[in-house]
Amino acid sequence: MAQKLFIKTYGCQMNAYDSARMAEILAPLGFVAAAAAAEADLVILNTCHIREKAAEKVYSELGRLSRLKAARQAAGRGMTLAVAGCVAQAEGAEIMRRQPAVDLVFGPQAYHRLPEMIARAARGYGVLETAFEVERKFDELPEVRVPGGPAAFLTIQEGCDRFCTFCVVPYTRGAEYSRPVAEVAAEARRLAAAGASEITLLGQNVNAYHGRAPDGAGSWGLGRLIAHLSEIEELLRIRYTTSHPCQMDDELIEAHRDIGKLMPFLHLPVQSGSDRVLEAMNRRHRADDYRRIVERLRRVRPGIAFSSDFIVGYPGESEADFAATLALVREIGFAQAYSFKYSARPGTPAALLEDQLPDEVKVERLRHLQALLARQQRAFNERSIGERVEVLLERRGRRPGQLAGRSPHMQVVNVAAGDELLGRVVEVEITHARAVSVAGRLADARPNAPRQLAPPIEEARIPA
Numbered sequence: 001m002a003q004k005l006f007i008k009t010y011g012c013q014m015n016a017y018d019s020a021r022m023a024e025i026l027a028p029l030g031f032v033a034a035a036a037a038a039e040a041d042l043v044i045l046n047t048c049h050i051r052e053k054a055a056e057k058v059y060s061e062l063g064r065l066s067r068l069k070a071a072r073q074a075a076g077r078g079m080t081l082a083v084a085g086c087v088a089q090a091e092g093a094e095i096m097r098r099q100p101a102v103d104l105v106f107g108p109q110a111y112h113r114l115p116e117m118i119a120r121a122a123r124g125y126g127v128l129e130t131a132f133e134v135e136r137k138f139d140e141l142p143e144v145r146v147p148g149g150p151a152a153f154l155t156i157q158e159g160c161d162r163f164c165t166f167c168v169v170p171y172t173r174g175a176e177y178s179r180p181v182a183e184v185a186a187e188a189r190r191l192a193a194a195g196a197s198e199i200t201l202l203g204q205n206v207n208a209y210h211g212r213a214p215d216g217a218g219s220w221g222l223g224r225l226i227a228h229l230s231e232i233e234e235l236l237r238i239r240y241t242t243s244h245p246c247q248m249d250d251e252l253i254e255a256h257r258d259i260g261k262l263m264p265f266l267h268l269p270v271q272s273g274s275d276r277v278l279e280a281m282n283r284r285h286r287a288d289d290y291r292r293i294v295e296r297l298r299r300v301r302p303g304i305a306f307s308s309d310f311i312v313g314y315p316g317e318s319e320a321d322f323a324a325t326l327a328l329v330r331e332i333g334f335a336q337a338y339s340f341k342y343s344a345r346p347g348t349p350a351a352l353l354e355d356q357l358p359d360e361v362k363v364e365r366l367r368h369l370q371a372l373l374a375r376q377q378r379a380f381n382e383r384s385i386g387e388r389v390e391v392l393l394e395r396r397g398r399r400p401g402q403l404a405g406r407s408p409h410m411q412v413v414n415v416a417a418g419d420e421l422l423g424r425v426v427e428v429e430i431t432h433a434r435a436v437s438v439a440g441r442l443a444d445a446r447p448n449a450p451r452q453l454a455p456p457i458e459e460a461r462i463p464a
Helices: 013-029 052-073 085-091 093-100 111-122 134-141 181-193 222-229 248-259 275-280 287-300 320-332 359-385
Strands: 002-008 031-033 042-047 080-084 104-106 125-129 150-153 198-202 237-241 266-267 305-312 334-339 386-394 402-406 412-416 425-433 437-442
Touching: 013 031, 013 042, 013 111, 013 150, 013 198, 031 425, 042 052, 042 085, 052 080, 052 085, 052 093, 080 085, 080 111, 085 093, 085 104, 093 104, 104 111, 111 125, 125 425, 150 181, 150 359, 181 222, 198 222, 222 237, 222 248, 248 287, 287 320, 305 320, 305 359, 320 359, 334 359, 359 425, 386 412, 412 425
Parallel strands: 002 031, 002 042, 042 080, 080 104, 104 125, 150 198, 198 237, 266 305, 305 334, 412 437
Antiparallel strands: 386 402, 386 425, 402 412, 425 437
């Protein structure tokens, strides 16, 4: 009899990738997806430590699941309860101490050993695995990849060596590791052959990628890797996230100029517009460095859209510092953005600073920033009205007869279309704009048209 698996995924796209790989690892053992935790023999919480009070939210969910586990056991049905991901890495044995119902705790570099860990847990042993073995993990993952739709994630890099003072990633994901080019390309080809038209390359610091070259001589950067992957005929679109401004090198900027399959959208976190705060954060770039990168990219790829991350209320942030952030946002203009009030992460240098700001100050600053960013996103969407854009239709929409997908600029696009167009890249004329999405009508409804390659980009010289 098949066993039921339920994975609840928190946080970033890399966790979504990890959850999909866990399901693939467990499939040969007879695990099939459950619609809810109550139906599952194995429940995995794949956690993220970035958001505020992340650990406490996990403990709250574990309390609910422990009661569910007890009820299943009383009814003669077992449940194995596991915590994975970055909270598991950071909290370790504390999770098992606080919640005895948990059978397995393992970090993001250990999930390749899931079959072994489940077998140990079945023998009554509590399992705690938080060693950093990232290279071995990718070596032991199964080759088979089944994309969840026409757009797929592909992790190419893990860990971070930047040590921003507010961030737990170097402590939960470890040092930077880049997968070899040949390994990445092979996985991309498998995804494309299985029906993925778009691939998003993932990494905690993805543009720090330096994977071993196919011939074993030296390494390739992200720009060269993207050029290599663009040669996969079935692959129509390439994206990457998340980047650091300090590692937007010439080769990667030239890729935005030269590679039509590389979408004109870049998520490039800046965090603050104040040089004083950036220095305190150990970001190792200034606000003007960020401005120059954006300017260079706009010169070589006219129409490119930007997204970013912002933290307000970092310890010691003054009104002048916050005003500098607002000024940078107004100057650059963002199509999308993620913004948060600063919250201390245990074990990070910023958590030890004495000049923590009152919560009411952080809340008010965040309100002002989010209002500005929301106006910019709305304005960006409204400027799209009347344009014809290529949309990869990824899923059914909320309304009957509606499909939804993404524009090259990462906008959610809703359009009236039949299921025969699912997975296709179609031309859509934008007719309506909303706060976080747009809607349109099909401009070219040829359901049997083959996947079309993105047009070449007009040559442009890269500025100094």
